[in-house]
Structure formats: structure tokens, C-alpha cells
Amino acid sequence: MPLCPLVAPLEPCRAVLHTVCHGQTLCARASARHIPPRFATVLRPRRGVSTCATAGVPLLGSITPERTHMLREGLNKLQVSAGFDEVAATYDAMVSLNPGYRRHLQLAAESLLSHVHTQKPVLLDLGCGSGLSTAALLAAARRRGMDPTIVGVDASGGMLEQAQRRGFDDTVSFRHGRAEQLSDLDLPPADGVLACYLLRNVTDVDATLRAIQTQLRTRATFVAQDYSVADSESSRRRWTAVNQTIILPLASVIARNRDLYEYLHRSVDDFMGVQELAQRIIAAGFATVESRSVGGWQHGILHLVRGTKPLG
Numbered sequence: 168m169p170l171c172p173l174v175a176p177l178e179p180c181r182a183v184l185h186t187v188c189h190g191q192t193l194c195a196r197a198s199a200r201h202i203p204p205r206f207a208t209v210l211r212p213r214r215g216v217s218t219c220a221t222a223g224v225p226l227l228g229s230i231t232p233e234r235t236h237m238l239r240e241g242l243n244k245l246q247v248s249a250g251f252d253e254v255a256a257t258y259d260a261m262v263s264l265n266p267g268y269r270r271h272l273q274l275a276a277e278s279l280l281s282h283v284h285t286q287k288p289v290l291l292d293l294g295c296g297s298g299l300s301t302a303a304l305l306a307a308a309r310r311r312g313m314d315p316t317i318v319g320v321d322a323s324g325g326m327l328e329q330a331q332r333r334g335f336d337d338t339v340s341f342r343h344g345r346a347e348q349l350s351d352l353d354l355p356p357a358d359g360v361l362a363c364y365l366l367r368n369v370t371d372v373d374a375t376l377r378a379i380q381t382q383l384r385t386r387a388t389f390v391a392q393d394y395s396v397a398d399s400e401s402s403r404r405r406w407t408a409v410n411q412t413i414i415l416p417l418a419s420v421i422a423r424n425r426d427l428y429e430y431l432h433r434s435v436d437d438f439m440g441v442q443e444l445a446q447r448i449i450a451a452g453f454a455t456v457e458s459r460s461v462g463g464w465q466h467g468i469l470h471l472v473r474g475t476k477p478l479g
């Protein structure tokens with residue numbers, strides 16, 4: 168049984184869900200002591216599961232404000248996969264209420280494949296979730312007469328279970344893993360990488376971009392699709408209004424996990440602007456980067472960013 172060093176440095180903890188954060192192994196109860204209550208429920212272990220054996224033990228005095236901040240930031244991101252596990256079964260229902268969702272996935276898949284010039288490409292769908300983006304990628308490849316090999320990668324076992332239920336043929340396979348540690352999965356070099364709604368969730372954007380760059384063949388392409396409002400105050404206001412009036416109320420009813428969707432809302436607020444993302448893509452070793460936004464009410468909120476790996 169793991170130890171939760173921040174709460175129970177000497178006693179083993181019986182909680183099922185543990186997260187390693189900055190070298191510390193924490194259960195939900197231990198985590199909840201370092202993060203505001205609205206995040207804590209994202210970490211909630213399933214009903215009937217015992218939590219930290221020494222729940223009453225006070226916080227250790229050695230935690231500095233800087234360390235607490237670091238833990239909170241890391242936990243928010245690391246616990247996201249646990250949050251996605253919880254909403255996996257309702258994820259498709261939630262996004263089906265967003266009329267543009269599938270269309271935008273299609274757009275991202277097309278944007279990637281328009282830069283893939285082989286008939287039998289190896290394609291990665293990073294943060295594939297319940298497989299919606301994987302399905303969009305497969306459909307786009309088939310429309311172009313390609314015979315692809317597609318690997319979906321996700322950190323959430325629950326989301327991957329949903330993806331597997333989609334009944335893809337053996338063109339598509341799935342791997343459980345973190346985008347930051349892509350090289351651990353020993354995947355073949357990729358002709359294209361798609362990452363829809365992933366980057367703002369990863370613990371280390373730069374490490375993820377470098378991992379993607381390394382995984383790509385020379386001259387191959389990476390497309391990220393994500394929300395970002397940092398470059399425009401009016402986009403930020405529109406994003407906040409839609410979240411407060413539509414997304415969060417629906418999340419409470421359908422997903423019964425308002426906390427994750429609150430996290431997702433905040434993660435967009437906190438995410439870097441597209442200009443900074445483009446600079447970081449170049450810093451990760453891509454030769455070119457271009458971006459565009461979608462139409463409709465998500466204009467200036469949802470962006471497509473495409474990077475190409477240099478010749479050699």
C-alpha cells in the first residue's frame with residue numbers, strides 16, 4: 168500500500184486512487200488538503216472506497232506556500248485524467264450538445280491530412296479521449312483514399328474504454344499513456360500527430376511538444392486544436408458567458424461532474440495565447456507554424472495550430 172507523505176508519512180494509505188505529483192504519492196484526501204474544495208471533488212474516490220487511513224492528521228508544517236502552489240498546479244493537471252475517468256461515460260453526450268464539436272474535429276483532421284503525403288500513413292491521436300477525434304481522423308484519411316495506421320493515446324483509462332467500445336477495425340489501436348512521455352510507448356515514427364483539446368491539460372506543454380516533434384518523421388505535421396482566449400479580451404468574455412450560462416449548468420445535469428467542467432473552463436482562462444503557443448512550438452524544434460481560428464461564436468476562442476518538422 169502506498170504512503171501519502173504529506174498526510175500520513177509513516178502509515179500506509181488504503182485509498183484506491185493515488186497520484187504521483189512532484190515525487191510525492193498522494194491520495195484524494197491528502198490532495199484535498201492542498202487544493203481548494205472545488206477541485207477536491209474531482210479527486211473524489213468512488214463511493215465505498217476507503218480514503219486516507221489517517222484523515223485527521225494535520226498538515227505537515229514543512230509545506231511552504233511555494234510548494235503548496237507547485238503541488239496545486241501539478242495536481243490540477245495530473246488529476247485531470249481521474250476526472251476524465253469519472254465523466255467518460257457521459258463525455259459523448261456532453262459534447263454532442265456542442266453543435267460544432269464534430270465539425271471542428273473534422274476540420275482539425277483535414278488540416279492535418281492535407282499535409283500528409285503518403286498513402287499508408289502512421290497517425291497518432293494524442294489525448295484521443297472517447298475516440299471522437301480518432302473517428303474523425305480515420306474518416307478523413309479514408310475520404311482521401313488512404314490506408315492509415317492510427318494509434319490513439321490517452322492518460323485516462325476510462326476514456327480509452329469508451330474509445331475501444333466504438334468498435335474500430337484493426338486500423339486503429341489505443342495506448343494508455345501520457346503525452347509528455349510519448350517515447351515510453353515505443354510507437355513507430357509518425358507521419359502526422361493530431362492533438363484535439365489536449366495541450367492545455369498536459370503538465371508540461373514544452374515537454375509534450377518536444378515529445379511530439381521527436382515522434383514525427385522529418386517534414387511531418389502536427390495539428391493541435393484547442394481553446395485559447397489569452398490574446399483577446401472579447402473572446403475571454405464570450406467564453407465566460409457561454410460557460411456560465413450553458414456549459415456548467417449542463418455539466419451538472421448530464422455529467423454530474425461540474426468540477427471537471429469548471430476545471431476545463433479555468434484551464435482555458437489560464438492557457439497561453441496562440442502567439443505564445445506558436446513560439447513554443449518553434450522552440451520545440453518545428454520549422455514552421457501557422458494558426459487559424461474557426462467560424463461562428465467560437466471564432467477567436469477555438470484555434471487550430473499546425474507545425475511542421477524540419478527536413479533534418
Ligand SMILES: C[S@@+](CC[C@H](N)C(=O)[O-])C[C@H]1O[C@@H](n2cnc3c(N)ncnc32)[C@H](O)[C@@H]1O
Pocket residue numbers: 247248251272293294295296297298299300320321322323326344345346347362363364365368369370
Ligand atoms: C477534452 S478530451 C478530448 C478528447 C478527444 N481528443 C476529443 O477531441 O474528443 C481531452 C483528453 O485528453 C486526455 N489527457 C489529458 N491530459 C493528458 C496527458 N497528459 N496525456 C495524454 N492524455 C491526456 C484526457 O484524459 C482526455 O481524454
